[in-house]
Amino acid sequence: MAANSRLTIAVHALAWMALAGRRGQELLTSDQVAASVNTNPVIIRRSLGDLRRAGLVDVRHGAGAGWSLARAPEEITLLDVYDAVEQEPLFGMHRTEPNLECPVGRGIRPALGHVYGGVEEALRRELQRTSIADVLRQTLRAR
Amino acid sequence: MAANSRLTIAVHALAWMALAGRRGQELLTSDQVAASVNTNPVIIRRSLGDLRRAGLVDVRHGAGAGWSLARAPEEITLLDVYDAVEQEPLFGMHRTEPNLECPVGRGIRPALGHVYGGVEEALRRELQRTSIADVLRQTLRAR
DNA sequence: CCCTGCTGTAACGGAAGCTGTTACAACAGG
């Protein structure tokens, strides 16, 4: 499985913003976030751009610009983040159309679509159970 | 997300083998399976090789060679198949180590590991609820 | 009204994974 790190990067950025906000610093630049994640600021801007389009963060331009949370950390679930940064389905179908003259080839895709839908639904339910505030709490507890 | 089709290919192959077995043909060659999936026989051999290592299918060499199910279709769950063909975790961690001088950078990985573990567990529970026989039943129902 | 600092995004490159293809050695029934 592809195992990309987009969800991890986005959650890390949000958790860091939540901690900074608690310390009185509402506004962070992509450079400041990138310093904690240890990556290039453009990666952070791309990720936070996805989150902005989903309404999870706000951005300010001009001098004194930066990013801030659009909601309280308790109100942002990992499902919100997942929807913001991932679009591909979990499991791919056949790359080439199966043989439609075979009874299995003819019916397998809708059948699998149904099963895969149930799996994704279970995944989404689980992601919804955890908020950015939960992640931050567990993060600070781990010493 | 990468959305590879390995689970789909493997389940398709197993469902087709289950149907052929029900029709009295226990043994299928990789060419015959490839004809239903509509792909190259080597792809099928690679996939069935994973399933063989997991003990889900048997193989016979020599003349009259081919593949057969090692268990009844009711006894093979999609979780068995998933474990046989996927090894990467669902969500990747940071590609480069986060900044350990930041409290979030220091604690985020174990915290996320815990959350991701719960999500994978939910996914596994759901995959376990469906067998190859279930998939075949739904496949033949869809006309 | 300009200056400055940051965002938004395009363009590009390297690395890795997946799929598909060819080729060929190994194996085992008949």
Next chain:
DNA sequence: CCTGTTGTAACAGCTTCCGTTACAGCAGGG
């Protein structure tokens, strides 16, 4: 021994992801 099939290596094309550089655009503050 012959034949048909498996097992696997090697390779190519394609795509995605991550990282980097570059630069236009925006908006507060002086």
